[in-house]
């Protein structure tokens with residue numbers, strides 16, 4: 001076998017898998033590792049979907065209250081802002097959730113950690129990285145989702161979770177936050193195995209700016225073309 005060329009950058013080891021690099025390695029993970037501590041990894045799995053459909057799902061700001069309704073009980077997505085910086089972008093939205101009853105909380109104490117409104121800031125680095133910045137009751141989390149094409153119809157994904165504790169109890173809850181991350185990945189993988197990606201789209205929904213960003217960048221990669229999508 002040919003040895004892979006590895007690139008070591010701070011705490012991270014990268015590889016282009018023997019392909020010619022088209023874009024530089026993102027430096028954002030080094031910045032996160034400098035100010036957050038590493039909580040752990042989760043959700044490492046192959047998903048039977050191509051890279052484009054994986055990315056379209058991850059940047060579809062309408063799917064949370066359907067795909068992620070179980071456990072998180074997201075009732076709607078209140079979309080606020082999209083900042084388009086070419087291969088990098090930011091999306092800001094709030095996701096109100098339906099409350100759990102006291103009996104449900106007593107039988108599943110983990111759900112007490114779910115906020116009443118999930119405030120999302122997604123920091124996106126096309127094509128391989130989505131960072132969910134979340135404010136938790138006892139600290140801040142940076143949940144980094146990676147996407148690596150394995151074959152034409154197979155995409156690998158995994159999560160590296162970083163945290164910033166505002167209260168010492170946050171460090172004790174790392175395992176629970178990792179479990180939440182795994183549930184998110186499994187819910188997305190489940191839906192990606194059930195959709196009909198080649199069905200023609202006949203209607204346009206309200207919060208598709210992230211999907212438009214994916215389609216634009218995918219079509220012109222590694223160049224960035226019009227339109228500019230900030231809103």
Ligand SMILES: [Fe+2]
Pocket residue numbers: 057058063064067068184188
């Ligand atoms: Fe999702």
